Amino acid sequence: MTPPLRVGLIGLGNVALAHLEGYRGLDQIQVVAGADPRADRAAMMGARYGFAPFSDYRTMLAEARLDLVAVLSTVVTHREAVEAAAERGLHVLCEKPIAISLDDADRMIDACRRHGVKFLYGSSYRFLPPVAKARELIRAGTIGEVRLLTETFIGGHGPAGYHDMGTHHYPAGGPGGSGNGLVDHGIHLVDIFPWLIGSEITAVSGRGQRSGATPMAEYMAMEFRSGALGHLVYDDATWSTDLPSEGLFSWGPTWDQMAAGEAGDRGGQWQQHPGSIRVYGSEGALRIFHYANLLFLRTKAGITQVPVSGRPMPGQFGAEMASLAASIREDRPVDIPAEAGRRALEAVLGAYRSMETGERVRLEPGSPS
Ligand SMILES: NC(=O)c1ccc[n+]([C@@H]2O[C@H](COP(=O)([O-])OP(=O)(O)OC[C@H]3O[C@@H](n4cnc5c(N)ncnc54)[C@H](O)[C@@H]3O)[C@@H](O)[C@H]2O)c1
Numbered sequence: 001m002t003p004p005l006r007v008g009l010i011g012l013g014n015v016a017l018a019h020l021e022g023y024r025g026l027d028q029i030q031v032v033a034g035a036d037p038r039a040d041r042a043a044m045m046g047a048r049y050g051f052a053p054f055s056d057y058r059t060m061l062a063e064a065r066l067d068l069v070a071v072l073s074t075v076v077t078h079r080e081a082v083e084a085a086a087e088r089g090l091h092v093l094c095e096k097p098i099a100i101s102l103d104d105a106d107r108m109i110d111a112c113r114r115h116g117v118k119f120l121y122g123s124s125y126r127f128l129p130p131v132a133k134a135r136e137l138i139r140a141g142t143i144g145e146v147r148l149l150t151e152t153f154i155g156g157h158g159p160a161g162y163h164d165m166g167t168h169h170y171p172a173g174g175p176g177g178s179g180n181g182l183v184d185h186g187i188h189l190v191d192i193f194p195w196l197i198g199s200e201i202t203a204v205s206g207r208g209q210r211s212g213a214t215p216m217a218e219y220m221a222m223e224f225r226s227g228a229l230g231h232l233v234y235d236d237a238t239w240s241t242d243l244p245s246e247g248l249f250s251w252g253p254t255w256d257q258m259a260a261g262e263a264g265d266r267g268g269q270w271q272q273h274p275g276s277i278r279v280y281g282s283e284g285a286l287r288i289f290h291y292a293n294l295l296f297l298r299t300k301a302g303i304t305q306v307p308v309s310g311r312p313m314p315g316q317f318g319a320e321m322a323s324l325a326a327s328i329r330e331d332r333p334v335d336i337p338a339e340a341g342r343r344a345l346e347a348v349l350g351a352y353r354s355m356e357t358g359e360r361v362r363l364e365p366g367s368p369s
Contacts, residue, residue, distance in 0.1 A: 006068075008068075010071045019317040029321060032064055033052045035053075058084060068093065070095075089117060092119045094122055109342065120335065127323070133309075146228045147280050149189075149277070151278070152232075152234075153185070156238065165179055176213075178237075182218040190220070199228060205359075215235070220348070275289070276290070283300075343363075
């Protein structure tokens with residue numbers, strides 16, 4: 001039997017936990033080492049998941065006999081970590097956003113190309129079962145021609161409860177804000193929208209949060225070559241108007257049934273992750289509850305719940321890692337090229353630029369995804 005690929009993790013914060021949980025059951029890889037400058041955290045994670053802890057990733061790269069690394073560290077450190085791994089001939093999975101600047105992204109892509117290593121962009125949403133199924137339906141023409149894709153995330157506990165990702169992720173004054181904002185979260189959607197509909201973004205406009213600044217509402221509009229429009233709206237420094245059970249609002253019992261005690265155990269419970277993505281077409285629409293692992297299709301025939309297969313959150317991180325491992329074993333191109341991460345960053349930074357110029361920003365043709 002082929003021995004598992006030896007994986008090292010760079011960065012052992014929040015998302016590393018989700019990755020490690022998602023990797024459970026994968027026999028093609030083994031996490032043998034992990035590095036984080038917070039030595040206590042590295043030791044705790046190493047003991048819990050059975051890998052060698054390091055406080056400096058360069059020492060780990062030199063000593064741990066790795067095949068590949070997953071770069072899960074603060075955003076500002078992605079470039080140096082990817083370059084260091086590539087220089088040692090190690091394949092790379094890098095979390096989103098790929099980097100904080102296009103120059104950094106170019107340097108990372110160039111380093112991996114020069115050293116002949118694979119570079120998978122960690123667009124984990126592509127591996128969420130209802131998102132993947134939605135793409136299948138869209139590509140099969142189930143909702144006709146896609147006209148609009150949207151995601152809105154509003155809600156927190158006012159400005160006092162707002163949690164900035166911090167200047168250790170995003171340097172002060174540059175793109176930043178919260179983990180539910182445009183550059184850190186919206187970039188997921190900026191990657192999957194063109195991938196879902198098979199049409200590239202041609203122009204963007206918007207308004208984005210700066211790292212360390214007073215929070216404000218953010219938005220981004222994307223125009224696609226097909227004529228479709230993408231729209232994102234984020235503000236988690238205000239209060240949500242979501243109602244209990246709204247995550248299943250279109251599916252659960254009616255308010256009357258609930259009030260009359262006729263709902264039984266049919267739906268109606270609060271979903272832990274009620275966030276959703278909406279896709280509207282000329283012949284139908286899709287509602288994707290990406291973390292609740294639900295997918296609904298509406299056509300003139302009515303509303304149906306579409307079965308999805310695959311592991312829900314945090315399974316997407318396992319699927320992502322399995323995808324990189326397979327491309328290494330089979331020596332074929334990765335499923336999500338680093339250029340897709342660069343393209344998504346280019347689009348988001350374009351929205352920031354439009355805020356300064358007051359004009360829409362056109363993107364050069366050439367989507368890689
Ligand atoms: N795909 C997803 O759904 C998803 C979800 C959350 C976060 N993320 C991304 O994952 C990355 C990490 O986010 P997080 O939420 O885990 O942040 P975090 O702040 O919880 O953890 C980041 C970790 O990186 C460590 N670090 C800093 N400098 C380092 C260095 N030089 N070498 C090694 N480690 C270093 C920090 O000590 C910290 O433990 C970000 O790019 C973020 O956007 C992705």
